[in-house]
Amino acid sequence: xxxxxxxxxxxxxxxxxxxxxxxxxxxxxxxxxxxxxxxxxxxxxxxxxxxxxxxxxxxxxxxxxxxxxxxxxxxxxxxxxxxxxxxxxxxxxxxxxxxxxxxxxxxxxxxxxxxxxxxxxxxxxxxxxxxxxxxxxxxxxxxxxxxxxxxxxxxxxxxxxxxxxxxxxxxxxxxxxxxxxxxxxxxxxxxxxxxxxxxxxxxxxxxxxxxxxxxxxxxxxxxxxxxxxxxxxxxxxxxxxxxxxxxxxxxxxxxxxxxxxxxxxxxxxxxxxxxxxxxxxxxxxxxxxxxxxxxxxxxxxxxxxxxxxxxxxxxxxxxxxxxxxxxxxxxxxxxxxxxxxxxxxxxxxxxxxxxxxxxxxxxxxxxxxxxxxxxxxxxxxxxxxxxxxxxxxxxxxxxxxxxxxxxxxxxxxxxxxxxxxxxxxxxxxxxxxxxxxxxxxxxxxxxxx
Amino acid sequence: xxxxxxxxxxxxxxxxxxxxxxxxxxxxxxxxxxxxxxxxxxxxxxxxxxxxxxxxxxxxxxxxxxxxxxxxxxxxxxxxxxxxxxxxxxxxxxxxxxxxxxxxxxxxxxxxxxxxxxxxxxxxxxxxxxxxxxxxxxxxxxxxxxxxxxxxxxxxxxxxxx
Ligand SMILES: Cc1cc2nc3c(=O)[nH]c(=O)nc-3n(C[C@H](O)[C@H](O)[C@H](O)COP(=O)(O)O)c2cc1C
Ligand code: SF4
Ligand code: FES
Numbered sequence: 001x002x003x004x005x006x007x008x009x010x011x012x013x014x015x016x017x018x019x020x021x022x023x024x025x026x027x028x029x030x031x032x033x034x035x036x037x038x039x040x041x042x043x044x045x046x047x048x049x050x051x052x053x054x055x056x057x058x059x060x061x062x063x064x065x066x067x068x069x070x071x072x073x074x075x076x077x078x079x080x081x082x083x084x085x086x087x088x089x090x091x092x093x094x095x096x097x098x099x100x101x102x103x104x105x106x107x108x109x110x111x112x113x114x115x116x117x118x119x120x121x122x123x124x125x126x127x128x129x130x131x132x133x134x135x136x137x138x139x140x141x142x143x144x145x146x147x148x149x150x151x152x153x154x155x156x157x158x159x160x161x162x163x164x165x166x167x168x169x170x171x172x173x174x175x176x177x178x179x180x181x182x183x184x185x186x187x188x189x190x191x192x193x194x195x196x197x198x199x200x201x202x203x204x205x206x207x208x209x210x211x212x213x214x215x216x217x218x219x220x221x222x223x224x225x226x227x228x229x230x231x232x233x234x235x236x237x238x239x240x241x242x243x244x245x246x247x248x249x250x251x252x253x254x255x256x257x258x259x260x261x262x263x264x265x266x267x268x269x270x271x272x273x274x275x276x277x278x279x280x281x282x283x284x285x286x287x288x289x290x291x292x293x294x295x296x297x298x299x300x301x302x303x304x305x306x307x308x309x310x311x312x313x314x315x316x317x318x319x320x321x322x323x324x325x326x327x328x329x330x331x332x333x334x335x336x337x338x339x340x341x342x343x344x345x346x347x348x349x350x351x352x353x354x355x356x357x358x359x360x361x362x363x364x365x366x367x368x369x370x371x372x373x374x375x376x377x378x379x380x381x382x383x384x385x386x387x388x389x390x391x392x393x394x395x396x397x398x399x400x401x402x403x404x405x406x407x408x409x410x411x412x413x414x415x416x417x418x419x420x421x422x423x424x425x426x427x428x429x430x431x432x433x434x435x436x437x438x439x440x441x442x443x444x445x446x447x448x449x
Numbered sequence: 450x451x452x453x454x455x456x457x458x459x460x461x462x463x464x465x466x467x468x469x470x471x472x473x474x475x476x477x478x479x480x481x482x483x484x485x486x487x488x489x490x491x492x493x494x495x496x497x498x499x500x501x502x503x504x505x506x507x508x509x510x511x512x513x514x515x516x517x518x519x520x521x522x523x524x525x526x527x528x529x530x531x532x533x534x535x536x537x538x539x540x541x542x543x544x545x546x547x548x549x550x551x552x553x554x555x556x557x558x559x560x561x562x563x564x565x566x567x568x569x570x571x572x573x574x575x576x577x578x579x580x581x582x583x584x585x586x587x588x589x590x591x592x593x594x595x596x597x598x599x600x601x602x603x604x605x606x607x608x609x610x611x
Contacts, residue, residue, distance in 0.1 A: 091532045091571040122468075129479070129516045130528075130572055132585040165466040168479055170514035173570060187474035187500075189513045206469055249534035249575035256576045292533060292571075338575065340534055354533045358570055447541040448533070 003269035004260070007235070009243050010106070010219045011259045014098045021137055023144040026105035032150055034222040038113040039158045041225075046117035050221060052229025054241035058095075059085050059176075059214030060291070060336050061411075062324040065221075069118060069211060071201040078208040082115050082123040083185065083200075085214045087169055087176035089128055090291035091358060092338025095245040095257055096215035100127065100134040104141040107215060108164060110222040112151060115162045117221075118211060122163050126181050129170040138166045173362035177410050178212040179204075180364065191366050192410035216245060216337075237263035240323035244334075248275050250341035251282060260322065267297075268318030271341060282343040286427070287317070289327055290335025292355055293415035295422035303330045332422070345444045348427040349389075349434045352419060353381035353449035359416035367408040374416045376400045384434055385449045394431035398424050450495045456484040460499070470500045474510050478517055487518045515569070523558045523565035525603055528582040529591075531568040534575035539592055543579045544568060546593040550600035563607050 013019040013029065026032070038046055051066030072080060084107070088096040099107055111123050127135050142164050145151040153161040172190055174180045179198055180190035182205050197203060204210020220242055224232045233241045240262040249255045253276030260270075267287065271277065278284050284299040297317045304314050305326070320326055324334045342351055360378035365371045380397055383389070401420040404413045424431060452460075463476045477496050482488055488511050497504040511517045529535075529544040544555060547566050551559040555566045574580045577589035581599070588599060 088573040089571065092534055092575050093571075094573045094575050097573050128573070129514075130569075130582065167466075167472075168475065170475060170479070171516035171569070172514050184475065185472060186469065187471035187510065188506075189509055247576060249578055250537045255578070288533075340537075340575070342537065346537070351533065351537075354531075354536050358532055361570060446536070446539050448536045 001269075003273040004264050006259055006274075007243050007261050008259045009223055009235075010099065010216060011245060011257065013106075014102050014257075019102070021102055021104050021141065023105060023141065023148060026103075026109075031105055032109055034225045035109050035112050035116075035150065036156060038116055038225050039156060039160065043117045043119060046113065046225060049224055049229035049232075050117070053220075053224045053232040054229075054236075054239065055217065055220050055224065055232070056240070056324060057214055058216035058220075058244055058337060060090065060293075062334060065213065065217055068201065068213070071199075072118060072211060073202045073209040074119070076202075076209060079122065080118055080120050081205045081208055081210040082111065082118065082120040083178075083181065083205060083210055083212045084111060084123065084125040084218060085176065085178065085181060085212055086125050086127040086131075086134075087173075087181060088131075088215070089173040089176045090293065090336040090338060091355075092247060092249055092288065092291050092340040093336040094247045094249075095337060097131065097134065098257065099215055099219060100131065101137055104138050105145065106219055106222065107138075108141055108145055108151065110218045110220070111164055112155065112162060113225055114211075114213070114218055114221050116155075116160055120162060120211070122165070124185060124205075125164065125166045126175065126185060127166060127168055128175070129168050132168075135166050135168050142166070172364075173358075174364045174410075174412060177412060180410065181212065182210065189364070191364055192412070194409050236261045237321070237323055239325055244322075244337055246270060246322060246337050246339055248339045248341065251279055251284070251343035251345075252341050253277060253279060263321040263323030263326070265322055266318065267320045267322060267339075268316075270322060270339070271318075275341075278343050282345060284341065285344045285346060286342040286348065286351070288338075288340040288342075288419075289320075289322070290333045291338040292340065292358065293418060294327075294335045295332040295418050296426055297330070297332060298426040301426065305329050345442070345446075346448070347434070347437065347442070347445065348423055348430045349381060349437075350385050350445075350448040352423045353378075353385045355419045356381045356416075357449060359412075359419075363412060363416065367413065369404045369407045370413045370416060373400050373404040373413075377416070377420050382449060384431075385438075387438065389435040389438060391432065391435060393434070394424055394428055397431070450491060452481065452484050456480050464500075471502060471506070473500060474502070474507055475514075478507075478511065482517060487521050489519070523563055524607070525564045526582075526584055527564055527566045527603075528569040528572070529555070529566065530570070530572045530574075530578070530580050532571035532575075534571070535579040538578040540579035542593055543581065543591050543596050546596035547581075547600060550597060561607075564603060 055065040056062045169175045175190045179193035184190040200210040356378040359374040363374045401417040404417040553559040581591045
């Protein structure tokens with residue numbers, strides 16, 4: 001079957017000639033009609049539509065957006081905050097960047113709709129520090145929307161008021177984790193909070209109920225209001241609704257961003273047809289399907305999965321539909337939508353050394369297993385790559401990685417151990433053979449660590 | 450503290466964005482670093498006093514976040530992405546090309562004080578790897594040849610300034 005056509009909802013205007021990030025252009029394209037419509041609806045009705053839509057979070061965990069909203073403590077009497085996660089720091093992920101830079105009003109309109117639905121009076125966009133222009137574009141867009149009475153006091157004469165502020169991070173990956181982000185927004189080190197009790201929906205920003213959603217997740221909300229939750233749920237596949245942006249990087253002919261109905265395109269179609277296949281003379285070897293924290297897939301491996309009726313089916317990696325549930329059933333995850341492709345020129349020890357250096361650099365250091373474990377995994381793989389590999393290194397790595405997950409405050413613990421565990425599980429022979437492989441000439445390979 | 454009037458004005462504008470003044474630590478540090486180039490001990494104390502915090506509350510933030518620095522750096526900052534997608538497309542070689550052009554190892558300042566080269570983690574532009582940020586500007590698909598072009602441009606801009 002040929003790959004289906006892209007279905008651009010969130011990225012409808014990205015890279016469209018003549019489309020500019022200013023309010024006038026957005027209004028010419030029908031902008032802020034969803035906000036007008038939403039203000040005529042009861043907030044609870046909007047939350048209901050979002051629930052019916054089946055929308056799941058695009059930031060990493062794929063948690064139901066409507067469910068997240070329904071967990072918010074609305075009885076505390078404290079203000080409710082909305083925090084937009086625009087940290088976009090998961091390696092391999094580069095989608096929120098284009099929304100922010102090219103279509104900021106789509107995000108602002110969705111923030112206003114979501115804020116109205118959740119009785120939020122103050123929303124913050126937490127944007128990574130490395131997007132200086134993105135922050136300025138958003139600030140300018142907020143000022144324009146404010147001047148047009150679309151943000152701020154008494155929005156469109158409705159009596160409802162809500163402010164949006166932009167808050168810049170400063171280069172730390174852990175600020176993407178929602179409770180680390182909240183600490184950072186409070187002006188502190190971004191040390192993730194322990195859950196329970198600090199679930200953002202109850203004890204978030206300033207110990208008030210707080211919703212944290214990813215940029216792409218929120219952008220869907222305005223479209224859900226446009227078409228209704230039930231219609232929206234027809235896009236994609238059951239339980240995996242809507243479109244999502246797949247970011248492809250690494251060894252393919254046409255890396256880039258592609259928006260597809262969730263689960264309607266397979267990994268093989270995406271890489272071979274959409275991205276043009278491997279580089280000349282190469283073959284695919286390994287794929288990380290959902291940002292660098294997701295477990296690696298070996299090209300050509302097969303999975304035996306359970307069907308609903310109890311029977312089983314066998315699926316090759318290239319036939320995996322790019323949805324949340326199948327990727328999870330195959331032992332990995334859709335995560336942030338960042339698909340990193342490695343071809344046969346790559347040695348997996350070197351690729352892992354690169355990934356381990358990232359996690360060792362980014363661990364916040366609160367939990368001993370994560371702080372020490374990520375550092376040791378980095379040291380071992382770095383030593384291997386730099387000429388001192390030992391036959392027992394694979395086992396050593398395994399021992400360190402297995403002592404992290406489940407013993408830490410935040411999911412970074414899993415994120416940093418999954419690469420090592422999955423690389424060893426799928427490519428263990430390369431770790432054992434590395435001492436000799438290192439000395440064999442591989443002219444086509446580039447340094448990775 | 451010798452801050453520009455517009456920096457002081459923007460500082461006063463940003464503090465009321467938050468119900469709790471401490472939240473303004475990061476925005477204030479960004480504004481001061483943009484103005485002064487780095488965060489001095491004096492700046493740390495100034496921010497603490499302005500937000501009614503202890504200096505350690507600000508210092509612990511300055512020392513955690515990679516983008517804040519406590520020393521001056523070169524006039525231009527070249528950040529080369531080190532992470533996997535860029536590395537697969539030659540990011541380490543791109544970094545080496547910049548190092549050769551300016552005869553300085555990453556982490557250091559070139560002898561003429563013109564550039565600092567840094568390796569940084571994923572810049573969220575992995576589809577156009579390898580990528581580099583020079584000051585606020587992102588440059589995409591920066592192979593070694595492109596790195597040399599960008600270096601020549603930096604040198605030309607430096608010469609024009611003299
Ligand atoms: C270590 C770590 C890093 C994360 N980085 C990001 C990020 O950069 N952007 C993001 O949206 N979510 C990130 N997340 C997920 C957030 O914690 C949170 O689940 C998400 O923002 C919720 O939004 P969603 O439900 O709309 O997906 C990260 C999680 C972890 C554990
Ligand atoms: S798991 Fe790692 S990143 Fe998360 S809180 Fe613990 S030390 Fe910090
Ligand atoms: S890996 Fe370099 S931009 Fe993401």
